[in-house]
Amino acid sequence: MINKLLILIAVTVTFVNIPAYAQTRDVTITRQWARASIGTMRPTAAYLTITNNGKDAVILDRIKTKIAAMAHIHNSTTNAKGISSMAPAGEIRIEPNQSVTLQPSGLHIMLMDLQRPLIKGDSFELTLIFENGQHITTDVPVLAISARGPKE
Amino acid sequence: MLRVFTYLLIAISMIAISIFIGWWQVDGPGTKAPASTIPVSLTQMEFSLKDHENNQVSARSLLGKPAMVFFGFTYCPDICPTTLENISRWLDELGPDAEKFNAILVSVDPERDTPKVLAEYISYFHPMIRGWTGSLTELDKMMAGFAAKYERVPLGKDDYTINHSAGVYLFAEDGSFVSIIDSHEDAKMALTKIHRAIKSP
Ligand SMILES: [Cu+2]
Numbered sequence: 001m002i003n004k005l006l007i008l009i010a011v012t013v014t015f016v017n018i019p020a021y022a023q024t025r026d027v028t029i030t031r032q033w034a035r036a037s038i039g040t041m042r043p044t045a046a047y048l049t050i051t052n053n054g055k056d057a058v059i060l061d062r063i064k065t066k067i068a069a070m071a072h073i074h075n076s077t078t079n080a081k082g083i084s085s086m087a088p089a090g091e092i093r094i095e096p097n098q099s100v101t102l103q104p105s106g107l108h109i110m111l112m113d114l115q116r117p118l119i120k121g122d123s124f125e126l127t128l129i130f131e132n133g134q135h136i137t138t139d140v141p142v143l144a145i146s147a148r149g150p151k152e
Numbered sequence: 153m154l155r156v157f158t159y160l161l162i163a164i165s166m167i168a169i170s171i172f173i174g175w176w177q178v179d180g181p182g183t184k185a186p187a188s189t190i191p192v193s194l195t196q197m198e199f200s201l202k203d204h205e206n207n208q209v210s211a212r213s214l215l216g217k218p219a220m221v222f223f224g225f226t227y228c229p230d231i232c233p234t235t236l237e238n239i240s241r242w243l244d245e246l247g248p249d250a251e252k253f254n255a256i257l258v259s260v261d262p263e264r265d266t267p268k269v270l271a272e273y274i275s276y277f278h279p280m281i282r283g284w285t286g287s288l289t290e291l292d293k294m295m296a297g298f299a300a301k302y303e304r305v306p307l308g309k310d311d312y313t314i315n316h317s318a319g320v321y322l323f324a325e326d327g328s329f330v331s332i333i334d335s336h337e338d339a340k341m342a343l344t345k346i347h348r349a350i351k352s353p
Contacts, residue, residue, distance in 0.1 A: 035233060038272060039225065045229040070308070077228045078335050081189075084231045084303055084318035103233040105335060111229075112311070145276040146237045 018100075026054035028092070029138045031101070031150040040089065040114040046071075046126060046140055047108055047150070049091075052100035059131040060092040067124045069113035085094050099115050104148055118142045158173050182183055189299050194219070194327030197297035201258070201286035204271040209284055211297070211327070218330075218349040219254040219323040223300060225261035226273045231318055232257075235335060239320060240278035250280050252350060258294065259285040260302040276306045322349040 019068050034049035055139055063071040075089040089107055094100050102108050109126070112116070118124070127137045143151065197211035214221070218241060224232035227284060236257060243250040259265035266274075269346045270283030285291070295302060300317035307313045319332040322345055330349040333342045 035229065038276075042227050043229045074230070078318050081301070082317050082319045082332065082334060083303075083315055084335065085305070085315035086228075086230065086307075086313055110228045112308075134246055135211075137215060145233055148234060148237050 016081055027052050027058055027136060029136055032138050032140045033143050033150040034118055034140050035147060036120040036145045037114055037118040039117055041070045043112040045108040045110055045119055049099050050094055050103045052094040052096055055096055057093055058096045061129050061131045063109055063128055065126040066117055068111035072110050074110045075107050085096060120144050172350050191298045191329045193329060194244060194323055199290045199294040201290055202283045204267045204274060204283035206267050214254050215327050216325055217252055217254050218325050221256045221258060221321045222254055223258050223260050225314050226265050226269055236277045239281060241339060242346055243278040243280050245343055248296050253280060255281045257281060257283050260291060262286060324349055324352040326353050328353055
């Protein structure tokens with residue numbers, strides 16, 4: 001009797017969890033890291049890879065994190081004359097079975113108006129909010145100012 | 153009949169004149185010299201800046217050793233630290249040869265980057281890298297010599313960012329311009345150019 005009850009509970013829990021489970025597995029965040037900041041006056045940047053394993057394209061709407069009052073997605077580019085500039089990246093759309101990588105000298109999450117300094121060795125929570133309402137929160141390790149990629 | 157002929161003549165002359173003016177400006181002697189895209193020799197540059205230890209520096213300070221010079225600013229969260237990290241790696245690769253170089257970050261944001269701020273910023277990178285900045289007038293003189301550009305661009309409410317030439321400029325020890333390492337070039341290509349700067353003239 002108890003066994004049957006346990007199975008029933010297990011089945012129910014599994015069943016109930018399926019949608020949430022599938023949703024978090026549809027889009028995954030990997031290779032996340034942020035560059036340490038110099039105090040709180042200067043902005044810094046965070047980088048990560050967003051992979052869409054789902055059937056529908058997803059569009060990144062915005063970023064939320066307690067560490068920065070403003071977290072915007074920017075793109076750094078260098079033109080034919082060798083002049084680099086940085087501007088809001090516009091729509092980040094990830095097609096099914098595709099991923100988008102934010103990395104130095106390109107797409108980055110610009111963390112502005114820092115609420116506390118980002119210290120090497122620390123980590124902080126960052127939430128990606130997609131247009132379909134999906135939220136993904138990830139823990140972002142802070143690497144050295146001179147870091148160039150995530151720890152392997 | 154004569155009147156029609158006169159109008160025709162005037163029309164033809166006007167067309168001819170405008171073609172001539174066009175030619176004069178575009179291909180003829182009236183052509184403006186194109187702005188140089190290559191830096192002049194350091195010996196031809198006149199500017200005066202401060203380094204991160206408050207020493208007066210000029211183009212002449214770079215003579216006697218090959219130099220790598222990069223423009224940036226400390227509020228730049230992406231391109232600048234990445235380039236400084238590249239330079240740090242190249243200097244590491246050079247080993248003892250790194251001592252033979254002048255490696256300079258020139259801040260194009262003197263309003264926010266005082267020598268003291270620059271000193272802290274460069275301390276996170278290779279110890280050979282030095283920081284320079286100064287008045288906008290002096291920076292403009294330097295940028296003109298380098299055929300480099302920078303432009304302040306608003307970012308949000310009261311913030312700004314600076315678009316700037318992002319290459320690493322290489323000069324030989326006699327001040328002659330050697331090459332620019334573009335931001336997309338790999339370490340191997342960069343080191344080839346750096347060795348060229350060491351060997352020349
Ligand atoms: Cu940015």
